Amino acid sequence: MRTISVKAQKNEYLVVIENDFSNLSNRIGEIFSGKIAVVYDQNTHALFSKEINKQLENFKSCEIVFPAGEESKSLQSFEKLLCFLAENKFTRADAILAVGGGVIGDLCGFVASSYMRGIKYMSCPTTLLSCVDSSIGGKTAVNLPQGKNLVGAFYAPSLVYVSLSSFDSLPKREIECGMGEIVKYAFLDCSITCEDIKKGDREEIVVKSLEIKKKVVETDEFDRGERAKLNLGHTVGHAVESLSAYAYSHGLCVAKGIAKIIEVSQKYYGFSDEKKDEMLALLNCYPFDLDIEFSSERILEKITVDKKAETDAISLVLIKDIANVEVVKLPFDKVKELF
Ligand SMILES: NC(=O)c1ccc[n+]([C@@H]2O[C@H](COP(=O)([O-])OP(=O)(O)OC[C@H]3O[C@@H](n4cnc5c(N)ncnc54)[C@H](O)[C@@H]3O)[C@@H](O)[C@H]2O)c1
Structure with a gap:
């Protein structure tokens, strides 16, 4: 297990690099005890929801699944996720956990930055690209029909948890x-x-x-x-x-x-x-x-x-x-x- 601490202007957060998800519950417990909205795309839901649910047994949680692919980084998904949080009575004491690649990460980060002017954002990047490129640094965004990443915010996560074995299922292209x-x-x-x-x-x-x-x-x-x-x-x-x-x-x-x-x-x-x-x-x-x-x-x-x-x-x-x-x-x- 390795950890890296990243200093952002508003907070300092840990990136935890583990072989699997078995320590996720402990890591989340160290920083937070509220309700968690777990956000997947269809592929990451099929691959990881069982393990994630096991880890979240002691937390109140609910889940939402988006189609896989760049199309999910849209204003429609942004609205859908915001409404999901509101319907489930999420407050500023609660959090979003993104389980997926850069698409789910960017979407969740942006929603977290704006729901009730900011709730906790945690992520499990499941593509190699999102792990090394988008999981830290605080850039979040969705696309507009006019172009990529045109709406977004800088918003640092509270925790990034990398399970290295989650990359085993990635196709060669990814x-x-x-x-x-x-x-x-x-x-x-x-x-x-x-x-x-x-x-x-x-x-x-x-x-x-x-x-x-x-x-x-x-x-x-x-x-x-x-x-x-x-x-x-x-x-x-x-x-x-x-x-x-x-x-x-x-x-x-x-x-x-x-x-x-x-x-x-x-x-x-x-x-x-x-x-x-x-x-x-x-x-x-x-x-x-x-x-x-x-x-x-x-x-x-x-x-x-x-x-x-x-x-x-x-x-x-x-x-x-x-x-x-x-x-x-x-x-x-x-x-x-x-x-
Ligand atoms: N915020 C930033 O700083 C930053 C930096 C770089 C890229 N990005 C954004 O990230 C996005 C691209 O990220 P991406 O390449 O992760 O794309 P992605 O999220 O679309 O994931 C690629 C594909 O891999 C699948 N997948 C995810 N995890 C898997 C796993 N473990 N096993 C098998 N399949 C899996 C997904 O379902 C999807 O089909 C772009 O929208 C880009 O703009 C953001």
Whole structure:
């Protein structure tokens, strides 16, 4: 068992990393004794509700299940969950427990931030991605038809409980999705090594990723500077994700995005081919298919199309060296030249 403590402006919370759910009841009991609304998607309900119910035997609890997938991160789900809490007479002394991936986590966090102006939010992230990327840092949101994450709040959880064995049921695509973010962390901080990635020791890579994210979000909780570094590979990655009509997982697109950024960074900083190979070797520690079948022009078009309306420059996270990345604001012409 490992624990990480994260300091947010309004509270300090524990991330508990265990092999299974057997300590969940104790961990919740340490911070809270009220009523719990357990929120699942259909898949996580089928997989984990039995174990979770056993853990919550000594608490008053009720459950609600949403369809699996991004569609559940909507204003409709937001309203449904708020009404569920109200119908079940939840008060500010009560809590929500999210059991699922980033979709359920983002939805529950946002509802917790706004129901009665804030109730306790606890989560059991059950995807590798949500564990290493969204479980800490306090970003919560739902989507609008006009775009992703357009409504949300910064709201820190009270407890994050990771059961490593819950990842056993994840399909390959979801593992790859999390690994894209984990390899990204290896570019931000040397504590994750190629050996860690190749070995695939889940506890080790989860704990190290969370430690890296903790450092960044404690420095810049409200995303005003340092936190932008977490977007490494994401600007290109999102363009590839969209051009592929979401055929590739988000994490794979982030990895493809980092590959492109290595190329762009070499042109920008002028580092040697040996340095570039060292970076590519780190990226290849996980067997990603790094080919990008879309031309630089199409990627660039995708990246610039929205931004052009607002500004004539774009911020990219570039890699000076492993564990040395920086956010660089570049005029469109320069970006075009580098791509
Ligand atoms: N708040 C943040 O800081 C932050 C950061 C990154 C991503 N996100 C958000 O997270 C979402 C993506 O998260 P995600 O990739 O976890 O998606 P997800 O929640 O949709 O989960 C992916 C799929 O895996 C299934 N699943 C969950 N746990 C499982 C398990 N243990 N075994 C088998 N299947 C399981 C789900 O039912 C779903 O079908 C996006 O909406 C994204 O915007 C938020």
